[in-house]
Amino acid sequence: KNQVEQSPQSLIILEGKNCTLQCNYTVSPFSNLRWYKQDTGRGPVSLTIMTFSENTKSNGRYTATLDADTKQSSLHITASQLSDSASYICGLGSNYQLIWGAGTKLIIKP
């Protein structure tokens, strides 16, 4: 069964610290992996899209990595800011569908 699992469900860190969010998947075959940021009550906004042949992609302080062998992806946030407080959603695209994880809720405390 195609699944996308994100961990942790929620995370609280202090402003300025780094953090890493995980996305494990069983989707096969897959063509792309996406990370989105969703502020509370708003629509998700794209952070990165990687194809299965890419290992890493950055967008400012956000860096996504992909290990297709272990079927894992991570989103690393550097020098967190209060505005990083949001849910982060991982999505796997295969030929005919997109499968989304339940997201990780990140809270940045001052």
Place this chain on the structure above:
Amino acid sequence: SQTIHQWPATLVQPVGSPLSLECTVEGTSNPNLYWYRQAAGRGLQLLFYSVGIGQISSEVPQNLSASRPQDRQFILSSKKLLLSDSGFYLCAWSAHLYSGNTIYFGEGSWLTVV
């Protein structure tokens, strides 16, 4: 640049009443359009997608329907709402279906059925 508008942002409807959520995309032509529902603690659930005017594909059986009367307009409807229809609804668009293109989401509509 392309923009997506979705409305209303919030609505409270009684059980058995009709529903109409509207979404329009600007700045692009022939977009692929999507309606998603997002429940707390769960992933985005695709409800409908459309590759062109009048072409609607349903992903899950439900109390809802969708229509695309114009190229950049997508409407989510119900004749009689159920309590279970409550949730956060998102309209989205992409240039191509299921490819590596970015999916752009609207701001969402909170629906509470009472």
